[in-house]
Amino acid sequence: MSVLRWLSRAACLVATASLVAAAPALAQPDPPDGGATQLAPPQDDEPPPPPVVAPTTAPASAPAAGASAAPGASAAPGAGAQRTWVSCTEHVPPGATRPDIQETFPAGGFSGYAAALTITVTHGKGETVLPEGFKLQRDSDAARALTEAGFLFPEATADTAPTIARPDPAATGERVTTVVTVPFVALPPKPGRNLMQLPPVPVAVARASGEVVTVCTRLHSIIVEDPIANEVDPKVRPSPEPRPQREDWALARQATIAALVGAVLALILAWLIRRWMKRPRVVHAPPPKLPWIAAMEELSALRRSSLLAEGRTDEFFDRVSDCVRRYLGARYGFDGLETTSDEMRSLLRRVRPPVLVLPEIGDFLSDCDLVKFARVQPTEQDCREALERGEQIVRRTVPQQGPAPTSTIHTSGSDASRPSPPSPPDEVSP
Structure with a gap:
């Protein structure tokens, strides 16, 4: 059994080496006839790779008949150049020089794991590569092409976020180098071994004049294996460590804000009521008796x-x-x-x-x-x-208030009524 196991592993390694060697020949971005690139028939049960549209050259910089410029070719000074792929549109304004880019992408990887595309851009000292960072719109052509090709672009907050190593500002010379590392997660449609192609992705370079130069990377091929493809008796792996999930609960957020605002308003209202209750009040004292x-x-x-x-x-x-x-x-x-x-x-x-x-x-x-x-x-x-x-x-000594009318005091029995005495004259205080 050990000999058979060793022979099976050796056969797998030989097949993998042959596919890696044949990958550059299978994925040529620019065929001589300018038509669509057709990959070699897949071996065994491998699914056919998606078709790739060959680059087209704008009329302003069209090459001679029977020849097509490579994606990495430089545009002639003083003339604008534009190349279009399904996932990327390359644009070089008139009078600008196309930056030189060098790319490295692994030839093999595992399903569900990130494969990093490293782009080394050599550009002028006054130019900035990706001035706003690496942003990919979900509804853009590049995002749709990546999804159709089976690649997923990680979120910017993930552990495998894109990185940009910018040049030292104190560097001398007219040309500087910026290194951009962009990870892509390969998600093949079928299990087993799959030959996948990473579509060209755009790289924006901002010039000092405010113009933006857009260059596109090459088409890269990668052989994606299952993580347990080379294991004879794979075991169930434990679940990864849990990560905190953040959910935007709009209703809870609005309710919390409303509760806080209501609490503040209630405190202010209570303070106003308490102050109003403790206000100085006018006490209407009864008039003093004479x-x-x-x-x-x-x-x-x-x-x-x-x-x-x-x-x-x-x-x-x-x-x-x-x-x-x-x-x-x-x-x-x-x-x-x-x-x-x-x-x-x-x-x-x-x-x-x-x-x-x-x-x-x-x-x-x-x-x-x-x-x-x-x-x-x-x-x-x-x-x-x-x-x-x-x-x-x-x-x-009671002050005189004027002539008092005669009043009668009624008494019980046969007592006669008597008039009340008149009020004495008023006395004036000093």
């Missing part, structure tokens, strides 16, 4: 209180004194509780028109000072008299 009304209400409350019944005559007397002092201060514009009796008499003497009950006020203040400072214990009768004197002082 001094005489407040004093009469306080004196009436004292009359109805139980202080005298409980024997707290000194407290009753002090409250009557404070009520009258507070009223006089509010009525004539001073602090009645913080003013001494002598100061209060002096202030009341300067009131114009004069206060009519000034002598009564002076006597009342003197009696209050005796109870407050001389520690005189007032009797219940003294408290009642002080209350009546305080009410009389308040009534006689």
Whole structure:
């Protein structure tokens, strides 16, 4: 069994070597008659390679009859040249020199693996090879030709992305070299051994004047084998390491943006509402009571209180004194509780028109000072008299509001109604 296995491997190697040797003869891009290139009949069960359209020369630079220029030939100076393949259109503007390119492509490879096409471009120092990088439009002729030929161009973000080795800017000389490496993944339509052809691909060179020179590579042949073709007893290989997949979920992205915007707007709205709630508010205080009304209400409350019944005559007397002092201060514009009796008499003497009950006020203040400072214990009768004197002082100092109508007070039983006394004249504070 070992001898048979060795013989089978040797036969496979011989067949592979013969196909590699015959590949340049099978793939000639420019046949002498200018017609389509026809490959040799495939051996065994190999599928026939796709037909390749031969290059055509524009009328401006057409060669002589019976001859065709190779894709790598230079255009004559001062004359434009254009060559067209299925996958590439070569264009050299008038007056431009076609850059020299050298290409290397492996003669053999494996299905599903990348095979690198290395392009060495010799061009002028002021020219740039692929100024925008290697870009291949999905709907272009070059992309369709690569797909039909069974080749896949990897994404720019993949591990096998195209690379461009540009010349050193400090290099001297009129001609510089740029090396472009472009990987292509071979995907034959059938398993086993397949002879595949890589179509020409365009290479753009930007000149200093802004013109773009487009050159095309040659047609390259490659024998593609299965990765397990030379294994007698192939084993199932483990799955490759997983790679993160990035999916553009437009709805989720829009929902996230809307949620973030809504959150920001909600925070701003909450801040505005909180600031509006903490704004200074205008508090409409109820209008203060007139001094005489407040004093009469306080004196009436004292009359109805139980202080005298409980024997707290000194407290009753002090409250009557404070009520009258507070009223006089509010009525004539001073602090009645913080003013001494002598100061209060002096202030009341300067009131114009004069206060009519000034002598009564002076006597009342003197009696209050005796109870407050001389520690005189007032009797219940003294408290009642002080209350009546305080009410009389308040009534006689109320400002006159005009002639008051006669009012009748209805009482129960046979009490006759009595007219209310007229209001006393108004007193003007200084």
